[in-house]
Amino acid sequence: MEKVIRLAHGAGGQMMAELIRGLLLPPLDNPWLRQMADAALLEVGGARLALSTDSFVVRPLFFPGGDIGSLAVHGTVNDLAMVGARPLYLTAGLILEEGLELEVLERVVASMARAARTAGVLVVAGDTKVVERGHGDGLYINTTGVGVVPAGVEVGPERGRPGDIVLLSGTIGDHGIAVLSQREGLGFETVLQSDSAPLHTLVEALLRAAPHTHTLRDPTRGGLAAALNELASASGVGIELDEAAIPVRPAVRAACEMLGFDPLDVANEGKLVAFVPPEEAKAALEALRAHPLGREASRIGFLTAEHPGLVLARTPIGGRRVVNMPPGELLPRIC
Secondary structure (H helix, E strand, O other): OOOOOOHHHHOOOHHHHHHHHHHHHHHHOOOOHHHOOOOEEEEEOOEEEEEEEEEEOOOOOEEOOEEHHHHHHHHHHHHHHOOOOEEEEEEEEEEEEOOOOHHHHHHHHHHHHHHHHHHOOEEEEEEEEEEOOOOOOOEEEEEEEEEEOOOOOOOOOOOOOOOOEEEEOOOOOHHHHHHHHHHHOOOOOOOOOOOOOOOHHHHHHHHHHOOOOOEEEOOOOOHHHHHHHHHHHHHOOEEEEEHHHOOOOHHHHHHHHHHOOOHHHOOOOOOOEEEEOHHHHHHHHHHHHHOHHHOOOEEEEEEEOOOOOOEEEEOOOOOEEEOOOOOOOOOOOOO
C-alpha cells in the first residue's frame, strides 16, 4: 500500500478499495460496517432503517446539468435507494473556504433545497465550518441520509446469484464527461449534461415489477467497471457483459476516444445497475423503460458461476476482454 494519500485513493478504483479494506475497515470493524453496501441496514424499534453518509468535493462547483448542492442531495438519496430504502431525512455539513462569495453559497443552498423538495426529503440538521483561504477550494459538502426499508425488500451487494440478468438504467459516462468538459474547457459539438438525479422512484418502480431483485448499485466513482467488479467479488459470481448493449451517448463515446478513456470507467450520478432473477427480468426492464429516468434502460449481461469475481465483456467484433477494476485516478474531483 502507498505510504501517503494520493488522489487515486478517492477515485472508486483499486487503490480506494485497498485503502478501505487495508487501513480503514479493520480498526472500525463491526457487522454493520462489514456489509460494505451503499448504506447500512439497521434494526431500530422493529423498523428497518438505512443510514448513509457521503462527501462532495466536485470541481467546478457548477457544471452542465447540476452543481455541488443538487449533487449532494442526489448522491445520498441514491445511496439509500440502492438498499431499497425510501429516503426521508438528510443532514448537511458545509465546509466553507474563507473568501467564498456569499452569492455562490446562496446558489448552492437554493439548489440543495430544490433537489430535496423534488426528492421528497427534509434537511433536518446541519453544521457549518470555515477554513482559512487556500485550504478548502471554495466549498465541500457532507450529507448523511436516513430512510426506511419496506417489508419484504431484500437487496444487497452479496445477494447476486448465477443466472441473474444484469440491467442498466441508461447511458453511462454522462456525468464524468460533463464535469470534465466544464473543468477543462473542452469544446464539443453537443453540450454534455450530467445525469445527476434522484433514483428512489425508479427503484420503487423496479421493485414493484421485480420484487425479488437481488442487487442494486449506482455506478458513481470508477463507473460501471468498478461497480460490477465490486459486486462480482461481494456475491462470488462471474459477470458476462454484452458490450454492444451498453448504451453510451455518441458525444460521450467521442470524448472518451479523444481522451483515451474507457466509458465503463467514467462516473455516473443518475444511473443504476440491477441483478434481477431471469423470470422477472422482462417485467423489470419494462418498468425501468416506463420511468422518465429509465427510458434508455438495457439488458447488458448475466451472472455466472464460472470465473467468480471476474467481469468479462463480449466486444462488438466478437472477442472477449476482461473488464478490470480501474486501478486509480481517472477523473479527479468528480463528485
